[in-house]
Amino acid sequence: MTAAPDLLSIRDLSLSFRTPRGRLQALRRVNLEVPRGRIVGVVGESGCGKSTLIASILRLLPPNAEVTGGAIRFEGRDLLELSPRAMRELRGRRIAMVFQDPMTALNPVLSIGRQMIDVQYREGRSRREKRERAVEMLARVGIPDPAQRLEAYPHQFSGGMRQRIAIAMALMMEPDLLIADEPTTALDATLEVQIIGLLQALQRDFGCSILFVTHHLGVVAELCEEVVVMYAGEVVERGPVEAVFRNPAHPYTARLLACDPGRIVERSRNLPTIPGEIPDLVSPPPGCVFRPRCPEAFARCELEAPAEHAVGSGQSARCHLAEGEGR
Amino acid sequence: MSGLLEVTGLRVRFRALGTVKALLRGVESPFVEAVAGVDLALAEGETLALVGESGSGKTTLARALIGLLPVEAGSVRFRSRELIGQSSSAWKAVRREMAMMFQDPVGSLSPRLTVRALVTEPYRIHGLRGRETERECARLLGLVGLPPDFGERYPHQLSGGQARRVGVARALALDPRLILADEPTAGLDVSVQGEILNLLARLQDQLGLSILIITHNLNVVRHVADRTAIMYLGRIVEQGETERVFAHPRHPYTEALLSANPQADPAARHRRIELKGEVPSLLRRPSGCEFHPRCPHARPLCATAAPAATTEGRGRFTCHFPLAGPSLPSGG
């Protein structure tokens, strides 16, 4: 771990949604760090809160969302305390985002050149310089004939190309942090390989940090240096990718890895699953949130919600079983 | 001829341009061939996986098999009966024996009907009104592991996994011999995928079903399919026993697909094969072997001549320079 302070540091973040049925506790005591220049993966299944987490970082939450505790520090400043104007300054420039659906992430009625030039509106450059920068970025992400293609519209590109353009737009401002929300989920596997390779190369060149959200464990294993595992609004385990994948300390992580069909070497007609469903977050179960589905639960799990315990260098898990295992 | 399903030379095409526009643009043919000559066979009690990416034609093929799309050429024999060109009443009879599960679990359920109405719909369609819907509904839901009170729910009240099970229940209503499952695990979390796959495997053992799974997820295929066929641009480029295809792929595209689904193991050396470019448009099919523009092993011959299919044991592949296998000397 570098001695420099983390680029992004989320401490004890809790967030609820006001719904007609009551308060839905979407995030509970989330701790997460993204060091400078590192790639951190966030892994979890539907309902784990990863999309809510990203929306919180960017402060793009619906009106019924309420932060009930914690802080999100970006370069030392708490984003939750910033004014809307200060937040707008950050968005797109210091923190950029790539979304899941390349089909809808671009404005369909503007040419991509126009959109890429617009993105640079805060830069004091001439129009020609902006155009050149756009062409340069398009070439960087592998769009053939970029100068001619500036005039084209999003619908004239394929899905893979559109995602590359979205990445180009995000990285054009050389942000410190790139947040990618399932950028390859909507793409075919062979396209995913290309995009992952592209992100790796660009990250090396630009040196930005990447927060990569996905449910695809294989991609995390390949691309990310650190991983954060989320379940039902909590971070249940985090740490270096090798450590977490080789020795998962939390039962959920272990079961999740076991369920990945790619990992199961022997052909099986009885694939493992995690029986049950995620709990209702309006009234989460007492104690540990994973207890109802945990194969290793014991008495204490129902009485007391576990704290995060360190289990190795940089690895920690929110589980009673992890207590006392670390240094 | 003991196969349940035998497909020969199947072609399905769509009109991409109006006749006038085609003439004006000088395009030779205004049609795109989504399925460009496919040969398939499926035996009783067997599971065949049809694997391909977007544009491969796999969904089109499945829909053509059940008669939802018109077929340009070729033959489909189901239980020794030719399906192509039969009357609509004959089709109706066939649809009692062949059922399809669609990709969108909630969207394939009529939104204003209850689950009970949905799973018993096949009875009403085929005029089997004598059956007690209550009892049948409970039976079908029980087969897929859902409690009978789910019958009261509406599609929008179901989770993805539950909706998929309802789709399976509905498909089983008339005791079909063959189920066509279009992306049965798409959109499902990894922890839940197993439920559907285990269910299909169990039902197959219990009822002797044959299953044709259409998917792009190779990892899933390995566990549930006896045989696998890989599609690219409307043709099958390789097919064979699943274990063999996974262990010793012959076609470079198969190899690329296999490497595109990495294990969740950071220690494993990732030999991810990055294919050049993207899937070409069906309007502009490459010459010779259609995979050659993206193939890492392409040679001059591949651009000029289309390869013929080579049969090897129970498998088949279409490539001039197949990858080394256990029986061939290396270097192909």
Added chain:
Amino acid sequence: MAADEIPVAPRRADGFLAGLRRLTRDGMGLFGLVAVLLVVLSAVFAHQLAPFDPTRIMVGPRLAPPSAEHWLGTDQLGRDVFSRVLVGGQVALQVALASIAAAVSIGLGLGLLAGLGPRWLDNAILLLFDTVRSFPVVIFGLAVVTVLGPSLTTVIFVVVVTSIPTYGRVARTQTLAIKNNEFILAERAMGAGTGRILRVHVLPNIIGPLLILASMDVPVVITIEAGLSFLGMGVQPPTPSWGSILNDGFSYIRNTPWPVIAGGIPLILTTLAFTFLGEALRDTFDPKLRRDL
């Protein structure tokens, strides 16, 4: 942000009561519902509620202002205006109901044909719609009156013909939208015939917007009827109509403003009521506008 990320409670069943509850939560919806009920009831029981025969010419003061006996005064022939307004309301709603029902049915049929049929049929029907819509209603009304003579039937005919394109287009768009939905494909894959698919799966899913449109169309139709009657091309005397009350009232506006007010207010009230109700209905049934999470 993925919509399925935030765990949502399963929505309550779309029952009639649930819908009613949602509707009345909004002030506009509540007002619309109550006002519409009022208008409809007073129209249905008009003859029972009316204190006098609306066509009876009475010996008494003409153009009298409102009094205990004549709540809205009398018109130039001594007829009780209040009774005329009530019965006029019945006429208005009869016209509205009959013509909208006919227009919806025919429009629905044509729209389904256009949406599901071959391309040339679709184009032909659209051409028909556009042709009809390019005629201004009043000119069309004049032409029809010349041919058929002024009467209630004429009004209904004019309204039906000019309304069909609107319903037809909506029906067509809705049909096109769900035609290729997977559940329709699934039904076909199970062997369902076109008739069954239309009846059970298409119709219930497209009728919603049509009904809402119809509700918002009622005031429009009533206004058209009033307009035509005002011009003397609609309902003939002595049958009362809000339009003819207005027309008569205008001639004598220097003597007394009451007939004009009496003819105008119900028109305005009914228009507001149905519009509010229609908008509230639309908001209630549009899942994207649902404000609960």
